[in-house]
Amino acid sequence: MSSSVQRKRIRKSPEARRAEIVDAATAVALTEGLECVTLRRIADELVVRPGLISHYFPSVEDLVAEAFGSAVGAELDALLPSGPSGLPEGAAPTRELARFFARTSGEAYDAISRLWINARHLSRYRPVLRERVAEQEAAWRGRLEALLRLGLERGEFRTDDPYVTTIQILVVLDGLGAHANTDTSNRPEAVTRMAVTTAERELGLPRGALSDRGTQTRSGDDGAAASEPTATTS
Numbered sequence: 001m002s003s004s005v006q007r008k009r010i011r012k013s014p015e016a017r018r019a020e021i022v023d024a025a026t027a028v029a030l031t032e033g034l035e036c037v038t039l040r041r042i043a044d045e046l047v048v049r050p051g052l053i054s055h056y057f058p059s060v061e062d063l064v065a066e067a068f069g070s071a072v073g074a075e076l077d078a079l080l081p082s083g084p085s086g087l088p089e090g091a092a093p094t095r096e097l098a099r100f101f102a103r104t105s106g107e108a109y110d111a112i113s114r115l116w117i118n119a120r121h122l123s124r125y126r127p128v129l130r131e132r133v134a135e136q137e138a139a140w141r142g143r144l145e146a147l148l149r150l151g152l153e154r155g156e157f158r159t160d161d162p163y164v165t166t167i168q169i170l171v172v173l174d175g176l177g178a179h180a181n182t183d184t185s186n187r188p189e190a191v192t193r194m195a196v197t198t199a200e201r202e203l204g205l206p207r208g209a210l211s212d213r214g215t216q217t218r219s220g221d222d223g224a225a226a227s228e229p230t231a232t233t234s
Contacts, residue, residue, distance in 0.1 A: 093151030113177030158204030
């Protein structure tokens with residue numbers, strides 16, 4: 001009698017299988033680049049036949065676009081969570097914007113910046129990816145603009161045009177992110193704070209109002225505590 005035991009194969013639902021494929025493709029995209037996302041490569045990652053991948057994504061271009069959208073969409077949700085009012089319940093716009101800036105630095109954000117660089121380059125000749133890049137750019141603009149408009153309504157921010165201010169902030173972040181592949185450890189603070197400085201100036205806030213330490217409140221505090229930012233010096 002054979003001592004070997006055949007492993008029971010678990011059939012996954014189409015939704016679960018598709019999510020598994022997208023997760024694997026997203027991981028490859030973040031660590032190695034979108035060019036490395038191929039049907040065979042993802043099949044190897046999941047130890048399945050390439051035909052299974054092509055069943056869910058007949059074109060590799062669709063999988064590449066989905067991997068990009070999944071990664072940057074998840075990052076947007078982490079940076080700017082959205083609730084019914086555009087913010088998590090009880091949150092204050094100033095504190096949430098400070099939180100946004102605090103998280104747009106470091107290796108994790110550099111990985112997303114590299115992915116944006118990668119996607120924008122490839123989208124020149126990949127129409128499906130180009131559409132997804134445009135879709136995500138609009139999502140990021142929309143989410144940030146909604147936050148600025150909410151801060152304006154609540155009297156925390158002052159700006160003549162929240163949309164223009166949104167573009168200014170994102171352009172500076174994109175400019176800083178363009179150097180994600182190079183060593184930026186010796187950047188002057190005036191450079192690393194450019195996006196924050198731009199936001200503070202355009203929103204009528206004192207210097208330091210959008211630093212994470214200037215808007216921190218104890219866990220469990222309501223949003224009112226953060227609605228009056230404390231100016232700090234860097």
